[in-house]
Amino acid sequence: xxxxxxxxxxxxxxxxxxFTLIFLGYISMSPDMNLESLKGVLIIGITVGIIYGxxxxxxxxxxxxxxVVNFSxxxxxxxxxxxxxxxxxxxxxxxxxxxxxxxAYGWVGYVIGLFFAFVVMxxxxxxxxxxxxxxxxxxxxxxxxxxxxxxxxxxxxxxVLLNLAYIIWNPTAHPFHADLGLPINxxxxxxxxxxxxxxxxxxxxxxxxxxxLNKTKMGLGVRAVAHSKVISNLVGINVPLYISIxxxxxxALAGLAGTLVGPTYQVVVYMGYIILLKAFASAVVGGxxxxxxxxxxxxxxxxxxxxxxxxxxxxHKDAYAFLLMIxxxxxxxxxxxxxxVKMKA
Amino acid sequence: xxxxxxxxxxxxxxxxxxxxxxKVENQSIVALLGGNGTGKSTILKACSGIIRTWKGSINFNxxxxxxxxxxNIVEKGLVQVTQGKDVFPAMTVLENLKLGGxxxxxxxxxxxxxxxxxxYFPRLNERKSQLAATLSGGELQMLCIGRGLMSNPKMIMLDxxxxxxxxxxxxxxxxxxxxxxxxxxxVLVVEQNVRMALLLADYGYVIKDGVINVExxxxxxxxxxxxxxxYLGGGGTTANV
Ligand SMILES: Nc1ncnc2c1ncn2[C@@H]1O[C@H](COP(=O)(O)OP(=O)(O)OP(=O)(O)O)[C@@H](O)[C@H]1O
Ligand SMILES: [Mg+2]
Numbered sequence: 223x224x225x226x227x228x229x230x231x232x233x234x235x236x237x238x239x240x241f242t243l244i245f246l247g248y249i250s251m252s253p254d255m256n257l258e259s260l261k262g263v264l265i266i267g268i269t270v271g272i273i274y275g276x277x278x279x280x281x282x283x284x285x286x287x288x289x290v291v292n293f294s295x296x297x298x299x300x301x302x303x304x305x306x307x308x309x310x311x312x313x314x315x316x317x318x319x320x321x322x323x324x325x326a327y328g329w330v331g332y333v334i335g336l337f338f339a340f341v342v343m344x345x346x347x348x349x350x351x352x353x354x355x356x357x358x359x360x361x362x363x364x365x366x367x368x369x370x371x372x373x374x375x376x377x378x379x380x381x382v383l384l385n386l387a388y389i390i391w392n393p394t395a396h397p398f399h400a401d402l403g404l405p406i407n408x409x410x411x412x413x414x415x416x417x418x419x420x421x422x423x424x425x426x427x428x429x430x431x432x433x434x435l436n437k438t439k440m441g442l443g444v445r446a447v448a449h450s451k452v453i454s455n456l457v458g459i460n461v462p463l464y465i466s467i468x469x470x471x472x473x474a475l476a477g478l479a480g481t482l483v484g485p486t487y488q489v490v491v492y493m494g495y496i497i498l499l500k501a502f503a504s505a506v507v508g509g510x511x512x513x514x515x516x517x518x519x520x521x522x523x524x525x526x527x528x529x530x531x532x533x534x535x536x537x538h539k540d541a542y543a544f545l546l547m548i549x550x551x552x553x554x555x556x557x558x559x560x561x562x563v564k565m566k567a
Numbered sequence: 568x569x570x571x572x573x574x575x576x577x578x579x580x581x582x583x584x585x586x587x588x589x590k591v592e593n594q595s596i597v598a599l600l601g602g603n604g605t606g607k608s609t610i611l612k613a614c615s616g617i618i619r620t621w622k623g624s625i626n627f628n629x630x631x632x633x634x635x636x637x638x639n640i641v642e643k644g645l646v647q648v649t650q651g652k653d654v655f656p657a658m659t660v661l662e663n664l665k666l667g668g669x670x671x672x673x674x675x676x677x678x679x680x681x682x683x684x685x686x687y688f689p690r691l692n693e694r695k696s697q698l699a700a701t702l703s704g705g706e707l708q709m710l711c712i713g714r715g716l717m718s719n720p721k722m723i724m725l726d727x728x729x730x731x732x733x734x735x736x737x738x739x740x741x742x743x744x745x746x747x748x749x750x751x752x753x754v755l756v757v758e759q760n761v762r763m764a765l766l767l768a769d770y771g772y773v774i775k776d777g778v779i780n781v782e783x784x785x786x787x788x789x790x791x792x793x794x795x796x797x798y799l800g801g802g803g804t805t806a807n808v
Binding site: 439442443445446449450452453454455456457458459460461462 | 615616617636637638641642646647648649653654655656657658662665666667669670714717718
C-alpha cells in the first residue's frame with residue numbers, strides 16, 4: 223500500500239476481523255434481513271462456493287505444479303459443461319438409457335454425464351499439456367522455467383478453445399434440463415435438486431481429492447512435484463508424467479464443475495470467462511498456491527457474493543468477488559493460507 | 568562402478584566442465600575436492616541427469632547413462648543427495664523418507680528400508696512425525712542421506728554432507744558414511760572438509776577449472792604439495808577442519 227510499509231501478522235488479522243464485522247453489521251441492517259433469507263443465502267453461498275473452490279483448486283494445482291497461471295482454465299469448465307450436456311442429451315433424449323435400464327431416472331443420465339465431463343476433460347487436459355505447454359515448459363532443460371510465453375499461450379489457448387466451441391455449439395445458450403426430481407426442503411429453505419447435486423458432489427469430490435493427495439502414493443508424488451521438480455527428479459519420480467497428471471486432474475475438476483453448474487444456469491460458450499475470474503479471486507483470497515486455501519477462498523467468495531447480491535444489490539453481482547479480492551490483497555496480501563515465499567530448489 | 572569420460576557440461580550456454588575424467592571403484596569411497604565454483608556439484612548433477620551432458624560419457628555399472636531421464640538413473644541405482652539439505656519442508660520426516668523410496672514396488676521393502684535408515688540415524692526415528700521444516704541442520708542432513716538410501720541404491724553421491732554442521736555431528740555423519748560403504752554401497756563424496764574427507768576416502772580427485780587437476784590415493788593426496796597448498800592450507804587460511 224505504502225512503500226516500505228508492512229503490516230504485522232497480528233495487525234493483518236485484526237483488520238480482516240474489523241472488515242468482516244463491518245460487513246456483517248452492514249448486511250444485518252438490510253431490510254431483507256431475516257432468519258429465512260439468511261439460511262437461504264448461507265446454503266446458496268456454500269453451494270456456489272464449493273464450485274468456485276473446485277475450479278480454484280485446479281488453478282492452484284497447476285500454479286504449484288507447472289509454475290504458471292492457467293488462463294485457459296475457464297474454457298475447460300465450459301467444455302466440461304458441454305460434454306455433460308451432450309452426454310446427458312444423448313442418453314435421455316435419445317432414450318438410450320431407457321433402452322438399457324427401463325426403470326432408470328434422469329439422475330442416472332446426469333451421473334454418467336458428470337463422469338464423462340470429468341474423464342473427457344481430464345484426458346483433454348493431458349493432451350493440451352503434452353502438445354502445447356510441454357514444448358514451452360521444457361525450454362531451459364528443466365520444467366521450472368516457465369515464462370511469459372506460457373502465459374500468452376494460456377490466453378491464446380483460451381481464445382482458440384472458445385472459438386472452437388463457438389463453431390460447434392454457436393453462441394446461443396443451451397438449456398440443460400436435467401431431470402433430477404422435485405426441489406427439496408432443507409430447514410425451511412426450498413432448494414432445487416440441482417443445488418443439492420452441486421453441494422453433495424462438490425463436497426464428495428473435494429474430500430476425494432484430499433484423500434488422494436494425502437493418503438495415496440500418487441498423491442504424495444503430486445505434492446512432491448508441486449514443491450520441487452529437482453528433488454522429485456532425484457528421488458526417482460517421473461516428473462514429466464506427474465506434470466501431465468497434475469494438469470489432467472485440474473482440468474477434470476473444472477469439467478466436472480461445469481456439468482454441476484450447467485442445469486442451474488444455462489450452458490453457453492462464454493461461461494468460462496466469469497468462472498475463471500471468480501475462481502482466480504477465490505484462489506487469491508485463500509492464498510495463491512494453497513489447496514485448502516482455494517476451497518476456503520471459494521466458500522468466502524461464494525458467501526460474500528451471495529450475501530451482497532441478496533442484502534445489498536443484485537445488480538453488481540459479479541463485481542463483489544473482485545471487491546473482496548482487492549480488500550484481501552490490501553490487508554493480507556498472502557491470502558488466508560498463503561505461503562510467504564515459495565521455496566525453489 | 569562409475570566411469571566418467573571427458574565430461575563436458577554446463578548451464579545454458581556457459582560451459583563449466585571441460586572434459587572431466589573420474590572413476591569410482593565398486594564399494595569404495597571416493598572424495599571429490601576443489602574450491603568453490605569449480606564444478607563439483609555440476610559433475611554430480613550431470614551424473615544424476617538433472618543437467619544434460621554435452622559431450623563425453625558417464626558409465627554406470629557397464630551402461631552409459633548420460634542424458635537418461637533422472638528417474639531412470641535412480642531406478643538403475645545411482646542416487647544424488649544435493650548440497651543445500653533440500654527436503655520437502657511441508658511434509659513429515661516419514662513422508663520425506665517414503666518419497667525417497669518412490670521407485671520401490673513393494674510396501675514391505677519400503678518399510679524395511681525405513682527401518683534401515685532409522686538404524687543409521689536413530690534421531691530420525693524420534694522425529695518421524697515431525698514436519699521436515701522443523702528439523703535442525705544436522706537432522707536435515709541425516710534426512711537427506713536417509714532419503715537417498717531409501718531406494719536401495721548401489722551408489723550414493725553426497726554433496727558436502729558436512730557443510731555448516733558442528734564437529735560432533737560431522738563425525739557422526741562420516742562414521743555413518745563409512746558404515747554405509749561397509750554395508751555394500753559405493754560412495755562419491757564432495758567435500759570442503761578436505762582433511763576429514765581424505766581420512767574417510769580411499770581415493771581422491773581434485774577439480775580445478777572444470778577438469779580433474781590432481782588425483783590419487785587419499786594417503787598420498789594428503790601429503791601432495793599442491794593439495795596441501797590449496798586446501799590443507801600451509802598458512803591455515805583455507806583450511807576447514
Ligand atoms: N543453475 C545454474 N545456472 C547457471 N550457472 C550455475 C548454476 N549452478 C552453478 N552454476 C555455475 O557453475 C559453476 C560451478 O558450480 P558448482 O555448483 O558446480 O560449483 P561447486 O564446485 O559445487 O562449488 P561449491 O563448493 O560452492 O558448491 C559456478 O561458477 C556457478 O556459478
Ligand atoms: Mg557445490
